[in-house]
Amino acid sequence: MKRAGFSTKWLxxxxxxxxxxxxxxxxxxxxxxxxxxxxxxxDPFGFGQTFVGLENYTHxxxxxxxLKVAKFTVLxxxxxxxxxxxxxxxxxxxxxxxxxxxxxxxxxxxxxxxVAPPVAGFIGLLMFNQTWGPLSDLFKFFGWDFTLGVxxxxxxxxxxxxxxxxxxxxxxxxFLSGLQSxxxxxxxxxxxxxxxxxxxxxxITFPLLAxxxxxxxxxxxxxxxFDTFGVIDTLNKGEPGNNPMTLVYKVFxxxxxxxxxxxxxxxxxxxxxLVLALTxxxxxxxxxxxxxx
Amino acid sequence: MAQVSxxxxxxxxxxxxxxxxxxSFHIEDGEFVVLVGPSGCGKSTxxxxxxxxxxxxxxxxxxxxxxxxxxxxADRDIAMVFQNYALYPHMSVxxxxxxxxxxRKTPKDVIDAKVAEAAAMLNLNDYLDRKPSQLSGGQxxxxxxxxxxxxxxxxxxxxxxxxxxxxxxxxxxxxxxxALQRRLGVTSIYVTHDQVEAMTMADRIIVxxxxxxxxxxxxxxxxxxxxxxxxxxxxxxxxxNLVAGELSExxxxxxxxxxxxxxxxxxxxxxxxxxxxxxxxAKGPIAMEVDLVEELGAHRLLHGRVEGQQLTVHLAKExxxxxxxxxxxxxxxxxxxxxxxxxxxxxxxHKATPQARSNTTVxxxx
Numbered sequence: 001m002k003r004a005g006f007s008t009k010w011l012x013x014x015x016x017x018x019x020x021x022x023x024x025x026x027x028x029x030x031x032x033x034x035x036x037x038x039x040x041x042x043d044p045f046g047f048g049q050t051f052v053g054l055e056n057y058t059h060x061x062x063x064x065x066x067l068k069v070a071k072f073t074v075l076x077x078x079x080x081x082x083x084x085x086x087x088x089x090x091x092x093x094x095x096x097x098x099x100x101x102x103x104x105x106x107x108x109x110x111x112x113x114x115v116a117p118p119v120a121g122f123i124g125l126l127m128f129n130q131t132w133g134p135l136s137d138l139f140k141f142f143g144w145d146f147t148l149g150v151x152x153x154x155x156x157x158x159x160x161x162x163x164x165x166x167x168x169x170x171x172x173x174x175f176l177s178g179l180q181s182x183x184x185x186x187x188x189x190x191x192x193x194x195x196x197x198x199x200x201x202x203x204i205t206f207p208l209l210a211x212x213x214x215x216x217x218x219x220x221x222x223x224x225x226f227d228t229f230g231v232i233d234t235l236n237k238g239e240p241g242n243n244p245m246t247l248v249y250k251v252f253x254x255x256x257x258x259x260x261x262x263x264x265x266x267x268x269x270x271x272x273x274l275v276l277a278l279t280x281x282x283x284x285x286x287x288x289x290x291x292x293x
Numbered sequence: 294m295a296q297v298s299x300x301x302x303x304x305x306x307x308x309x310x311x312x313x314x315x316x317s318f319h320i321e322d323g324e325f326v327v328l329v330g331p332s333g334c335g336k337s338t339x340x341x342x343x344x345x346x347x348x349x350x351x352x353x354x355x356x357x358x359x360x361x362x363x364x365x366x367a368d369r370d371i372a373m374v375f376q377n378y379a380l381y382p383h384m385s386v387x388x389x390x391x392x393x394x395x396x397r398k399t400p401k402d403v404i405d406a407k408v409a410e411a412a413a414m415l416n417l418n419d420y421l422d423r424k425p426s427q428l429s430g431g432q433x434x435x436x437x438x439x440x441x442x443x444x445x446x447x448x449x450x451x452x453x454x455x456x457x458x459x460x461x462x463x464x465x466x467x468x469x470x471x472a473l474q475r476r477l478g479v480t481s482i483y484v485t486h487d488q489v490e491a492m493t494m495a496d497r498i499i500v501x502x503x504x505x506x507x508x509x510x511x512x513x514x515x516x517x518x519x520x521x522x523x524x525x526x527x528x529x530x531x532x533x534n535l536v537a538g539e540l541s542e543x544x545x546x547x548x549x550x551x552x553x554x555x556x557x558x559x560x561x562x563x564x565x566x567x568x569x570x571x572x573x574x575a576k577g578p579i580a581m582e583v584d585l586v587e588e589l590g591a592h593r594l595l596h597g598r599v600e601g602q603q604l605t606v607h608l609a610k611e612x613x614x615x616x617x618x619x620x621x622x623x624x625x626x627x628x629x630x631x632x633x634x635x636x637x638x639x640x641x642x643h644k645a646t647p648q649a650r651s652n653t654t655v656x657x658x659x
Binding site for chain 1: 344345346365366367368371372373375376377378379380381382383392393396440
């Protein structure tokens with residue numbers, strides 16, 4: 001096989017440099033900084049730092065509050081990921097069957113994708129407003145006195161709903177294109193082999209969507225863990241106090257509100273390791289069982 | 294096994310396009326029928342309507358004794374082999390073949406026995422646990438066949454099953470499919486755009502053009518007695534020569550050729566001559582200017598002009614040929630005449646020959 005190449009080895013490096021620079025400045029350098037500062041106790045007013053070794057980490061493992069946030073994060077991630085994927089798949093399957101008005105349907109669903117997380121959170125604030133939010137009114141009708149930002153469960157509920165709502169369109173687009181990339185003749189062959197539409201879906205369509213699903217699973221877990229920051233921040237109304245939050249949000253709260261930069265750094269290092277482990281685990285274990293056409 | 298009847302079956306798409314004009318034909322039990330025509334002629338649409346993958350706009354379709362217009366594809370007792378095999382990529386060969394049976398609540402030991410039988414028949418024993426992506430094109434085609442066979446359907450449908458294979462494999466699979474169909478005796482409908490497949494495999498050929506049936510007949514009927522200029526030019530490689538001739542006072546004249554005909558029709562006609570019915574004759578009436586000699590090993594093809602009209606001549610390999618002027622003669626009993634405007638065949642014959650050629654001569658030509 002003939003390979004195209006550069007005549008000098010400096011040109012490719014030069015071309016890669018802007019990208020490498022951006023990664024270095026905005027990823028490696030802060031990551032390195034987080035690792036070093038996690039071993040120090042920072043003066044809240046910036047007058048120096050004391051080396052404390054692993055104390056920031058040991059403190060976290062014994063912290064009841066940290067454990068509570070970690071538990072909520074796991075639950076939040078599982079629920080958001082599951083519902084965003086399940087709803088998107090349902091919509092995609094329905095959209096795939098629609099012949100007339102399919103474009104309108106898709107466009108309407110896609111719009112939400114353009115909404116930024118803080119804006120989504122703000123829309124959530126309006127919808128779940130304690131006194132006049134339409135969704136709160138609806139819940140009140142069923143006897144549920146919904147108090148966003150006051151009741152822990154209610155706030156968590158709103159966070160999950162808004163996060164799911166924000167993520168469904170992305171998943172929908174991927175699932176829909178995944179569905180449409182299944183060869184028509186394969187579906188037709190299944191049509192001759194099996195009269196039950198439900199069985200055809202689980203036997204043929206779903207396994208063939210698995211590569212798309214796996215990719216989305218990873219991106220959705222990442223989304224739930226990190227990108228929901230804006231939603232959580234808005235719905236907490238800047239008063240995290242007794243409200244639910246995820247680990248990422250706690251990094252921010254402890255570091256920039258509590259001025260505990262060392263502890264906050266230790267938390268982000270833990271998160272970094274967690275994500276790394278999760279990704280490696282997923283790719284190693286699950287990918288092997290998935291058929292790629 | 295079953296008979297298949299189409300009664301004025303018609304297909305109009307929602308955008309108003311008429312893909313298949315009302316078409317009727319009857320297929321006998323165990324018959325191998327080939328639908329052939331150029332792309333867009335409606336042959337696939339017709340097959341897909343029989344399979345139940347397309348709705349029938351008008352008319353009735355029956356398989357066996359049953360009208361199946363509104364019957365689910367899975368309940369029509371048919372099996373279909375698709376052009377791109379349509380195997381389930383995530384299932385092993387064994388599961389691919391067994392899937393249709395599993396859904397029909399066949400007992401497991403029966404499924405195993407049938408899969409084993411089909412695998413033996415198709416030489417797939419060593420590949421049962423492989424995924425389709427690990428198989429060659431021919432093997433995939435066999436798996437698709439296996440999937441159809443195990444179901445013991447009343448009707449096999451083939452949608453251009455060989456067009457994704459290379460030429461050598463295509464010839465081999467053509468023979469395999471035909472032999473398998475003979476052995477199983479299952480009524481089969483086979484769609485192709487390849488006239489060689491149609492000629493070699495069919496008991497009967499249905500030639501389609503523009504959503505309309507041009508002709509239904511055995512391969513030799515289609516070849517020797519084409520119903521229209523379309524069929525004449527579509528079937529056969531090289532196709533029948535179609536040249537403009539003149540008919541007057543019962544005499545057909547083309548170039549130097551004068552042939553007495555049975556009917557006294559006057560005016561221009563289209564004359565059809567198979568390339569193999571022309572032969573070199575130093576005293577022949579037709580003067581041809583040969584432009585090109587195509588060497589094909591088993592025979593040669595001469596391409597040239599007669600009075601400005603294109604003509605192709607088929608020569609046996611023993612006969613030498615070169616470009617330049619040449620005199621030809623032809624066997625007048627093999628002439629076909631077509632109406633110059635409609636292209637339909639005219640029922641006129643060479644006066645010296647009997648009314649219709651006997652079957653034996655037809656067979657020997659094929």
